[in-house]
Amino acid sequence: MNPRPFTRRGVLAGIAATPVAALTACNGVQGGADAAAADFPTRAVDFWVPFDPGGSGDLVSRALAKAAEEPLGESLPVTNKPGANGAVGLKELLAGDADGYTISLAVKSLFAITPLAVEDPDAVVIEDFRIITTLTNEAYVLVVHADSAYRTLDDLLAASAVNYATTGVGTGSQLSAQLLFVGAGVDATDVPFDGGASAVTALLGQEVDAVSASLAETMPQIEAGELRAIAVFSEERSPFLNDVPTAMEAGYDVVVDQRRFVVAPAAVDDEVAGVLSLAFEDAKESPEYGQFLQDNYMDRWEVDNLEAKAHLSEAAEQYAALAEDAGLQLGDGS
Amino acid sequence: MDFSSVLSGFAVAFEPQNLLFCLIGVTVGMLIGVLPGLGPAATIAILLPITYSLEPTAAVIMLAGIFYGAQYGGTITSVLLRMPGEASTVVTALDGHALARRGEAGPALGVAAIASFIGGTASILLLTFIAPALAGVALAFGPAEYTVLALIGIFLVGTLGSGSLWKSAAAAALGLLIATVGLDPLLGTPRFTFGTDQLADGIDFTIVAMGLFGVGEILYNLEHRDRPQPRVPAFGRAIPGRMHWLRSRMAILRGSVTGFVLGILPGGGATMSSLVSYAVEKRVAKDPSRFGKGAIEGVAGPESANNAAATSSFIPLLTLGIPANATMAVLFGALMLQGITPGPGLMNDHPDVFWGVVNSMYVGNLLLLALSIPLIGVFVRMLKVRPGVLAPLTVVITMLGVYSIRNNAFDMLLVVGLGLLGYGMRKLGFEPGPFVLAFVLGSLLEASFRRSMRLFGGDVTEFVQRPVSGVLVAVLVLTVVVVPLLRGVRARQSAAAARVTAE
Numbered sequence: 001m002n003p004r005p006f007t008r009r010g011v012l013a014g015i016a017a018t019p020v021a022a023l024t025a026c027n028g029v030q031g032g033a034d035a036a037a038a039d040f041p042t043r044a045v046d047f048w049v050p051f052d053p054g055g056s057g058d059l060v061s062r063a064l065a066k067a068a069e070e071p072l073g074e075s076l077p078v079t080n081k082p083g084a085n086g087a088v089g090l091k092e093l094l095a096g097d098a099d100g101y102t103i104s105l106a107v108k109s110l111f112a113i114t115p116l117a118v119e120d121p122d123a124v125v126i127e128d129f130r131i132i133t134t135l136t137n138e139a140y141v142l143v144v145h146a147d148s149a150y151r152t153l154d155d156l157l158a159a160s161a162v163n164y165a166t167t168g169v170g171t172g173s174q175l176s177a178q179l180l181f182v183g184a185g186v187d188a189t190d191v192p193f194d195g196g197a198s199a200v201t202a203l204l205g206q207e208v209d210a211v212s213a214s215l216a217e218t219m220p221q222i223e224a225g226e227l228r229a230i231a232v233f234s235e236e237r238s239p240f241l242n243d244v245p246t247a248m249e250a251g252y253d254v255v256v257d258q259r260r261f262v263v264a265p266a267a268v269d270d271e272v273a274g275v276l277s278l279a280f281e282d283a284k285e286s287p288e289y290g291q292f293l294q295d296n297y298m299d300r301w302e303v304d305n306l307e308a309k310a311h312l313s314e315a316a317e318q319y320a321a322l323a324e325d326a327g328l329q330l331g332d333g334s
Numbered sequence: 335m336d337f338s339s340v341l342s343g344f345a346v347a348f349e350p351q352n353l354l355f356c357l358i359g360v361t362v363g364m365l366i367g368v369l370p371g372l373g374p375a376a377t378i379a380i381l382l383p384i385t386y387s388l389e390p391t392a393a394v395i396m397l398a399g400i401f402y403g404a405q406y407g408g409t410i411t412s413v414l415l416r417m418p419g420e421a422s423t424v425v426t427a428l429d430g431h432a433l434a435r436r437g438e439a440g441p442a443l444g445v446a447a448i449a450s451f452i453g454g455t456a457s458i459l460l461l462t463f464i465a466p467a468l469a470g471v472a473l474a475f476g477p478a479e480y481t482v483l484a485l486i487g488i489f490l491v492g493t494l495g496s497g498s499l500w501k502s503a504a505a506a507a508l509g510l511l512i513a514t515v516g517l518d519p520l521l522g523t524p525r526f527t528f529g530t531d532q533l534a535d536g537i538d539f540t541i542v543a544m545g546l547f548g549v550g551e552i553l554y555n556l557e558h559r560d561r562p563q564p565r566v567p568a569f570g571r572a573i574p575g576r577m578h579w580l581r582s583r584m585a586i587l588r589g590s591v592t593g594f595v596l597g598i599l600p601g602g603g604a605t606m607s608s609l610v611s612y613a614v615e616k617r618v619a620k621d622p623s624r625f626g627k628g629a630i631e632g633v634a635g636p637e638s639a640n641n642a643a644a645t646s647s648f649i650p651l652l653t654l655g656i657p658a659n660a661t662m663a664v665l666f667g668a669l670m671l672q673g674i675t676p677g678p679g680l681m682n683d684h685p686d687v688f689w690g691v692v693n694s695m696y697v698g699n700l701l702l703l704a705l706s707i708p709l710i711g712v713f714v715r716m717l718k719v720r721p722g723v724l725a726p727l728t729v730v731i732t733m734l735g736v737y738s739i740r741n742n743a744f745d746m747l748l749v750v751g752l753g754l755l756g757y758g759m760r761k762l763g764f765e766p767g768p769f770v771l772a773f774v775l776g777s778l779l780e781a782s783f784r785r786s787m788r789l790f791g792g793d794v795t796e797f798v799q800r801p802v803s804g805v806l807v808a809v810l811v812l813t814v815v816v817v818p819l820l821r822g823v824r825a826r827q828s829a830a831a832a833r834v835t836a837e
Contacts, residue, residue, distance in 0.1 A: 052660070052663065053375070053378075053379035053382070053663070053664045053667060054379075054657065054660075054663035054664040054665075054666050054667035054668075055663070055667070058667060059667050059670055059671060062382065062383070062671060063671070066383070066386060077383075078382075078383070079741050080379060080740070080741060081740060081741050081742065082535070082740055083531060083532065083534060083535050083740060083742070084517075084531040084534035084535060087531045087534070088531045088532060088534070088740075088742065091531065092742075117522040118517065118522050118524070118534075120531070122529075163788070163789055169517065169518075169519070169520065169521060169522035170522050189788055189789075189791075190788075191477075191520075191785050191788045191789060192519065192520050192785075193785070194519065194781065197600070197656050197657055197663070198600070198656075200656070201472065201473065201600065201650075201654070201656050202476060202477070204473050204654065204656075205472075205473035205474065205475070205476050206473075207476035207477065207789060208789070219675075220655045220675045220676075220677035220678065220679065221655065221677065221678065223679065224677060224678035224679050226678060291673070292671075295670070295673050295675075296670060330522065
């Protein structure tokens with residue numbers, strides 16, 4: 001970062017901070033950058049969503065960005081940068097300045113599941129980023145058609161052959177269902193569709209027997225009584241579907257979820273990251289954001305940076321090990 | 335059906351505030367439709383934050399207005415500049431632009447506006463009375479049905495254009511090839527991505543259309559600067575004459591029904607409806623050779639079809655909660671942000687939103703008709719602008735539009751590359767229409783076919799065993815094999831008869 005000439009506010013902030021600077025005594029060289037960081041933000045912060053508009057990732061980002069404007073004191077315009085499950089947007093983020101004026105949504109599946117299906121030597125890794133704040137945990141749920149003969153998970157797993165739709169190659173939808181069916185020794189064929197909407201359509205039309213998808217993608221139809229949820233792939237039951245057992249309760253050790261969080265490039269200044277984190281903590285307390293999560297069937301995932309990174313690395317290793325044990329082939333890149 | 339909620343929907347639609355947002359929506363929609371490359375999906379995404387502070391019904395009325403308003407506007411650029419911004423207006427560009435070159439841009443746009451109005455309005459009427467019953471139609475179409483539908487579409491592509499059938503087929507084949515770029519839909523294997531994520535999701539339709547039609551056409555015209563410019567008609571000629579009207583009215587009627595039915599299908603319905611309508615009009619015409627050279631039915635049919643389809647594509651969103659295309663996905667998001675879940679419960683839980691939005695479309699279509707007719711004269715003047723000014727301006731707007739799709743600079747390079755390809759094709763006498771349409775239908779065909787084969791366990795005969803796909807297979811065989819054979823036989827007979835009488 002280039003040292004900036006002292007602005008008046010910067011100088012005042014610098015004077016106020018003098019005792020601290022004297023104590024730590026190592027900030028001399030970075031004085032200009034620190035002053036800029038102390039000012040942060042002086043202009044709008046771009047909030048990137050590396051997914052198409054209209055999806056869950058887009059919606060949660062917009063709800064968060066709106067709630068964070070007041071605590072941050074600047075606006076956070078949302079820009080969609082879709083492509084390759086978020087890899088296109090995040091690579092562009094890494095190529096830009098790490099000044100904190102550009103941050104992005106990121107998802108667990110890109111770091112933990114996509115590598116199982118798509119081979120990419122230049123894939124982004126979680127170490128490239130600093131996690132600014134963590135947002136949501138969204139459970140995958142296994143659903144069948146309301147008219148289906150399969151009333152419970154046991155019914156489905158006792159079937160001689162099962163066709164199931166997934167929301168795409170290298171998604172949590174595919175991983176969760178494959179782990180379950182392989183674990184239960186069911187002769188199951190996966191049919192990847194192009195996103196949640198088309199997979200759910202195929203199930204509504206009874207083209208397939210089941211689909212694993214996120215709660216947001218299935219709850220409207222579950223509530224309308226058109227689809228029946230028979231298992232959730234979370235450690236504990238979902239508060240939105242209290243009467244639906246987890247796969248673990250049924251004896252299958254399959255826990256797959258999607259988690260969303262906000263990142264900046266790893267080189268971002270500590271103070272800048274701190275300002276952003278604080279603003280988002282405030283935003284997550286706002287009633288509007290809480291209502292949004294409730295309306296969209298999302299659980300909170302609110303942990304600190306270290307715990308979040310540990311979770312993501314563990315999940316990547318764990319999924320890879322599970323997939324290898326089960327002999328899964330998500331795509332042909334693994 | 336509960337008619338009181340339909341009627342109270344009119345009360346909602348006619349609230350002054352909602353009328354205002356309807357007007358804003360359709361005007362914005364028409365403007366972005368006119369600008370090449372800028373699409374309704376990107377526009378609605380940009381405008382989403384503005385809708386936070388609006389009341390849900392007003393917000394959705396405005397955003398829906400942008401969507402169908404863009405359909406009207408897109409026609410103008412298709413006809414005047416031969417730059418279709420949506421897959422569903424590619425067909426319109428063929429005869430529409432031919433008419434414009436002949437100096438009949440005004441009547442072409444006039445007929446298109448009236449056709450759009452009738453198609454849109456007929457579709458809303460049908461939607462009002464039979465939407466709930468028709469929700470199931472979208473579900474009757476599984477991968478097998480989409481496979482056959484896409485196959486019919488690809489064969490229909492062959493009927494487009496006036497040039498050689500072989501060149502059309504070659505261009506279509508190239509379009510199918512470009513459709514395979516990106517991660518394999520079932521295996522995730524990268525295909526023709528050259529190791530970059532940028533191509534992992536394939537190439538967006540708008541980029542292909544803007545490259546091949548837009549940039550390609552501009553490059554070609556630069557080379558032919560001394561080519562005679564299209565004549566700019568006097569303002570009065572903007573109103574279609576009796577002859578245009580007589581030729582168009584049946585086409586509009588048929589197009590409206592085709593559009594309504596096919597528009598219900600999520601994914602590719604609107605494109606298919608414009609293609610089917612064009613093919614039908616060409617088949618029933620007394621002189622099919624006029625098509626591709628400026629047949630007004632070739633504008634009227636597809637335009638009523640794609641506007642009817644734009645309206646009926648709301649059916650899966652509002653009744654099943656399934657977004658039928660990229661724009662619907664953003665509208666879905668807009669409703670969710672307002673705390674309203676589109677889907678099976680919408681009509682009962684929020685009748686004011688449902689019927690308010692549906693009924694506002696009558697108003698919107700009327701406003702669009704009222705806006706377009708006087709504006710045609712203005713837009714036609716665009717042809718008077720010197721190519722030296724118009725071409726660079728068009729390229730700049732196209733680049734902005736292409737960037738706005740993914741906010742990605744790589745896409746701008748891609749459109750230039752495809753523009754060069756379009757220029758090359760144009761020079762060698764290959765038409766971009768079959769290429770672009772085959773590109774759209776190619777992804778649908780490949781993914782649907784391979785999904786079907788997985789579902790059927792590899793048994794191809796299931797395509798004819800399922801009722802809906804079986805009927806579609808019959809239609810395919812009839813139109814592709816039987817009709818041309820019969821026609822061949824008849825041609826030979828009449829030739830023989832002619833010889834007999836000559837002797």
